[in-house]
Amino acid sequence: MPETCWNGEPCTARPITAIVTDTGAFPGYWARHLVGTRRAVVEITYGEQTFYIDNADGSGWHKVTRGGSPHWAHSSITIDPATIQPADPYLTSTEVVSAATHNATLQQLRQTEAERDGAYRERARLVALAVGGLAEQVVVAPAPDIAEPGWQIIYATLHGRQCSWHIAPRDAGLFSHFDHVPVDDPRAQWDGHTTEEKYEHLDHIARALGTPGPFRKA
Structure with a gap:
């Protein structure tokens, strides 16, 4: 497993899949339409906090293996910890991204992230x-x-x-x-x-x- 970081500092991260849950606090929660579905996610433990970011397109894992800088955009997500299952780092919610297409996907992600x-x-x-x-x-x-x-x-x-x-x-x-x-x-x-x-x-x-x-x- 490669070294993982958050904000340029070492952290513990692993790719998983889990069932999406609602935050119950934020009316504009971006993943509300996904509640109850299984999603590719990255679990991050940084300091004393554990949180989750979306990895449906491989961007979450890319972020933590590239230093975890705020330069790389991400989407925070809430999940049911009881539903966690280990996953391949490049497992999307519908398929495993092959090595041949991964680089092209990352290039597109970089452009999209820069625009966002x-x-x-x-x-x-x-x-x-x-x-x-x-x-x-x-x-x-x-x-x-x-x-x-x-x-x-x-x-x-x-x-x-x-x-x-x-x-x-x-x-x-x-x-x-x-x-x-x-x-x-x-x-x-x-x-x-x-x-x-x-x-x-x-x-x-x-x-x-x-x-x-x-x-x-x-």
């Missing part, structure tokens, strides 16, 4: 700009719904309503100048707003800012 990383970095910059210039209150706290270390959530009160975004570890530096609080801080509690409601509210603010005259609450 660029989009998320741009999003993070815009969030930092918007909340820094418009919010009445801003705090940053650890993300309680993601087991992977380093993830945070920024909670901003914009025009009287809460808006929040997850912050990837690689983008944390963009938000270092905001107040950082513990996860149980009253200002860092999600009020139940959905992604759709959040962006409808931002659309309202954008239209109001683009209209001559004083900014009025709806």
Whole structure:
């Protein structure tokens, strides 16, 4: 088994398959449609924490065997530990990726990851700009719904309503100048707003800012 790392530091990782479960905490959980199905996953033990990342296309194993840097995108996933079964590192959810096609797959993954990383970095910059210039209150706290270390959530009160975004570890530096609080801080509690409601509210603010005259609450 090759050496495995997370954030450039040694970790214990193994390829497995397991049944996907719901987080029960995050309304936008990307794998909710996969709950109850068996999925190729990488189990990672880093420090005292054990968490899981998706490996359906081999990208999870590629990440931990290439230093585990935030440069390599990944998708955190929750599973039922009782359903864990050992797996080949390149076992996808439907097939084993052959050696002949593996390099081509990795090249495509690198391109996709670079495009996705660029989009998320741009999003993070815009969030930092918007909340820094418009919010009445801003705090940053650890993300309680993601087991992977380093993830945070920024909670901003914009025009009287809460808006929040997850912050990837690689983008944390963009938000270092905001107040950082513990996860149980009253200002860092999600009020139940959905992604759709959040962006409808931002659309309202954008239209109001683009209209001559004083900014009025709806």
